[in-house]
Amino acid sequence: MIRTVSIICATLLAVYIIAISIIFHEWRPKQVCHDLQIVVKDSLDKHFVDESDILYQLKKEGINPLKKPLDEVNTDLMEKVLLKNEMIANIQAYKTPSGLVKLEVYQKMPILRVLSVRGNYYVDNHGSIMPISRRYVAHVPVASGYIEKELATTDLYKFALFLQENDFWNDQVEQIFVHPDNEVELIPRVGNHRIMLGTFEGFEEKLDKLQLFYEQAIPKVGWEKYSIINLKYKNQIVCTKK
DSSP states (O other): OHHHHHHHHHHHHHHHHHHHHHHHHHHSOOOBOOEEEEEETTTTTOOSOOHHHHHHHHHHTTOOOTTSBGGGOOHHHHHHHHTTSTTEEEEEEEEOTTSEEEEEEEEOOEEEEEEETTEEEEEETTSOEEEOOSSOOOOOOEEEESOOHHHHTTHHHHHHHHHHHOHHHHHHEEEEEEOTTSOEEEEESSSSOEEEEESSTTHHHHHHHHHHHHHHTHHHHOTTSEEEEEOOSTTOOEEEEO
């Protein structure tokens, strides 16, 4: 009998504890977002977006998390919405149990500026088009002339990527001009001459030969000897004297 009573009491106590826990959970105030922290990465090098741009976009889309219950804050949606900004490469959004929502914003990295009859824009290091910023001008090679976006994001992008990864040519090539027949002319920083590249096909081999020419021939004749250095012909460099 005593054993039965003890079991009943223990069961009732357990039920009571569970009930109290449920009631406490139901009545406990929901944790809300009390702080929004926006960190724009690499902001010392590039200034395409800042904290105010991000906050404006969140408010405009009605997804500003401040003062909202944390369980109603959708960080995946915030990332999706902010990635509509063509200046942003990536977003990482997360929330903490303490009520903080943090956004880490990664800006796009332009490697080429296109000034053509078809438009004025940047090409980033992933081959995507990004608009010109009124706030910040990136110091990258400039391509002008007859440039379709398809060319800008394929052959011209590969060429710009090569320049970025090659210190010598990144310093030497100042401007790129594309003619209507897709032949390419380069304007160097050093030397009063034009470089006729031909098409982009085999451009690495062409520039390797030109670099060798710079190293071996130019010291003998000087930088002012030629007005045109033509690389369009296979296995040869044709120079036009001034």
